[in-house]
Amino acid sequence: MEPPLGVTLLLILMITSSAQSCTCVTNKWTVCDQDASGNCTCKLVGSDHTVNCSTLTSKCLLMKAEMTAVKLSFRPRVKLLDGGIYNPECEDSGIFKARQCDEAGTCWCVNTAGIRRTGKGDKSLICNELIRTNWVDIELKHKETSHYFEALDVAEALTHLFENRYKLQPKYIAAVKYDSPFIQIHLKQNKRCDVDIVDVAYYLEKDVKGDSVFHSDSTLRVSVNGKDLAIENIRVYYVDEKPPVFSMKQLLGDISAVVAMVILPAGFAIILVIILCQRRKYRKIKMERMRETEEPILQSF
Template sequence: MEPLLGVTLGLILMITSSARSCTCVTNKWTVCDQHASDNCTCRLVGSDHTVDCSTLTSKCLLMKAEMTALKLSYRPRVKLLDGGIYNTDCEDSGIFKARQCDEAGTCWCVNTAGIRRTGKGDKNLVCNELIRTNWVDIELKHKETSHYFEALDVAEAMMHLFENRYKLQRKYITAVKYDSPFIQIHLKQNNLKQQDVDIVDVAYYLEKDVKGDSVFHSDSTFLVSVNGKNLAIENIHIYYVDEKPPVFSMKQLLVDVSAVVAVGILPAGFVIILVIILCQRRKYRQLKVENMSETEGQILELL
């Protein structure tokens, strides 16, 4: 009787262990099913869209799943400002559709980062193409520490983090600069191959990690380690540059600048406006934007 009991308990443990392993490590906004063949299939919350859990999920699908989860939680509805999450419209491949609309029928054109790059209109608004975001600048700030870190060691730690946690090839990391307590990371990706992760998705995952709302499964901890010593990241700013400049009328641009003055948020604008605002917000920090061509005239900040 005892051997039979032992076998039964062993089977239960095996089944339990198998069920626990059927999770999507790279996306917590999923529902996973374990099949008889031991294959694990994961779908986005509220949809039948399957997810490849060996890599990052696109930003568009993540935002859509998060909005679905918010609706299912019955939280009070809030008005989402430009640059925040909204109920996205995605292509089958997972990228943003060039035109996005809200429930009221107001529409606008976006880039591959899902950020508005035109004025708003009705459903007759035409967005001829999805403009690619091919340059992402990330600025991190770490907490005060008694440890001294060499710039080269910090750069290697960040490259290791991007390569292992976010599956980004090193060739897309053009520079990592360290001036304590700031870390600047420059990502460049002119052509996206099918098997490569998008730098836009990497930036979104990193942003969520820093803000304590990681997209990864709960047992995947965000940690920056430099020579065995932890570097606690406390703040992040992300700047996006598109292949083509934004399309805003002067009237719409003035409205956006007014919004900056009113609420301190920059939904879209030109480089000169961004630099002025950033200098005012961080008097002790000077932001330098170098080697900008006319076709790289858009920088948008996610606060």
């Protein structure tokens, strides 16, 4: 059960208080208390969930805390899903519940990244399982620089960044490709571990956009052989273990949202392209027939 907004407001104000005795290094959206023994306990803003500050907080819990701040107008509204925002429901473990609903009672199924993967329905919608996002593709672009960077050195620097800042084991970094000024990072993880690749991608995205989740040392710094690599743009793509489930009507009517959020499996994408091509062909034939019908009428005049 969420605390009243007045209480939450007081908690958020306490976050920035200089008198606060302890802080959560990996999550600024927390309120921490220190007991007589010096032990520091931190809880997430917007819930009573205790946060483990030695690792990353799950994306679901972070979104929930951010939504609390949005409700109180502490920060600008941000787009999170399909052109809107939603307050997610999280399991006790911190992961997304398979079914998410908005205040109007519209529901949909999500993956472990919190991205919609089905059509929308009412509260009778059943989401049997939480489909895992087991592959994350990250595209970065750095600012123009006079320095020359070797691809291997860039890969080594980013591997070091992921391991030290985001606590991700290097074995989950499938590949790092560099073609100045663009960087592609492929993360692969078949099951949830102490640090999930979805959470890593969310933290990195926040860092690049200047809205770091870290309480201190919030500025993202990447150094390649002592030279700064200033990252300025990021795009994150999520690939699930199973393809999204949309009816053909939903797919054609909402294709932009689907493609923007989830990379479709190759076979499914090919089928989709064929369908769209056939649809355009049908429209073209229909327009040609209309013109043929109109021409004799015009000639008669």
